[in-house]
Amino acid sequence: MSERDLTPILITGTHRSGTTWVGKMLAADACTAYISEPLNVLHRPGVFRARVKYWYQYISEENEHEYISAFEELLEFDYHLWDELRSLRSKHDLLRMGRDFFNFYNGLMRGLRPLFKDPFAVFSTQWFAKRLNCKVVITVRHPAAVASSLKRLNWPFDFQDLLAQPLLMRDHLEPYREEMESVQPDDVIGQAALLWKLVYRSVYRTHEQNPDFIVVRHEDLSRDPISGYRALYTALDLEFTPRVEKTILNSSSSENPRELSHKKVHDIRLDSRASVDNWKKQLTAEEVDRIHRVTEEVSTLYYSDAEW
Numbered sequence: 504m505s506e507r508d509l510t511p512i513l514i515t516g517t518h519r520s521g522t523t524w525v526g527k528m529l530a531a532d533a534c535t536a537y538i539s540e541p542l543n544v545l546h547r548p549g550v551f552r553a554r555v556k557y558w559y560q561y562i563s564e565e566n567e568h569e570y571i572s573a574f575e576e577l578l579e580f581d582y583h584l585w586d587e588l589r590s591l592r593s594k595h596d597l598l599r600m601g602r603d604f605f606n607f608y609n610g611l612m613r614g615l616r617p618l619f620k621d622p623f624a625v626f627s628t629q630w631f632a633k634r635l636n637c638k639v640v641i642t643v644r645h646p647a648a649v650a651s652s653l654k655r656l657n658w659p660f661d662f663q664d665l666l667a668q669p670l671l672m673r674d675h676l677e678p679y680r681e682e683m684e685s686v687q688p689d690d691v692i693g694q695a696a697l698l699w700k701l702v703y704r705s706v707y708r709t710h711e712q713n714p715d716f717i718v719v720r721h722e723d724l725s726r727d728p729i730s731g732y733r734a735l736y737t738a739l740d741l742e743f744t745p746r747v748e749k750t751i752l753n754s755s756s757s758e759n760p761r762e763l764s765h766k767k768v769h770d771i772r773l774d775s776r777a778s779v780d781n782w783k784k785q786l787t788a789e790e791v792d793r794i795h796r797v798t799e800e801v802s803t804l805y806y807s808d809a810e811w
Contacts, residue, residue, distance in 0.1 A: 508740040511617040516642035517702040518622040519652040521721040526620030531750040532741040536610030542623040549587025557664040561671035562627040582607035644721035646798040650695035651782035696797035
């Protein structure tokens, strides 16, 4: 590359769809600076100054005034050290502050390319592309695999976070209001299936309107990580070096565990090929059939019947 491309990159998709793996593998390019989940409700104040009230916070032109300045500061690697210091409550917080401060300082001093990994930005991709000039990568993972992961971790989802956002409901989710209001609070499988359907219905429509967005299946990357990531690197104007290839191979090696432990839910070192079908052992036939029925109107856009 004669001149480095500094266009920000956004990696998104529903949570548990592989956004962390994809983000970390793309951040193996030494000219990028990895920024994790500014739209996470629990984000650190040093990283992102704006308050985020809801999971999957929707941002559009109508409410961007609440977030735009904080994102502009983020793109400039402006770390809010004093805000972070006031929020520290543990040694873990202190260590995380050190990591984040180093990432921001390194990004600022070396003029690195911002790379956001944030599943909670998935409904706001058009805003990120238009207002922050982001190149957008969206991960898709089989709905049964996402549901299996959430079941294993016992991570429920409260649809009130979506229902309480009038702009999000109007622009993306209104046809599913009744389903969202009727899902039970302890029904992790039902919640996972419905959330998958809502997210990827929106993704499909958005991709139709924005064909330059990159939509990639987690399974395809898992089965052939080198070819898959090489294509992503080319599309994003990143440099696929021997160091990058080694990082990808180490993360996906057959010597890695087939499944993450409950204590390392965000670890990216897995036997990527073997882990693709873990959900077939972790879900009952009845659960798989239910997930298929709930998601079918959308899942057929990404997965064939043979992949169930």
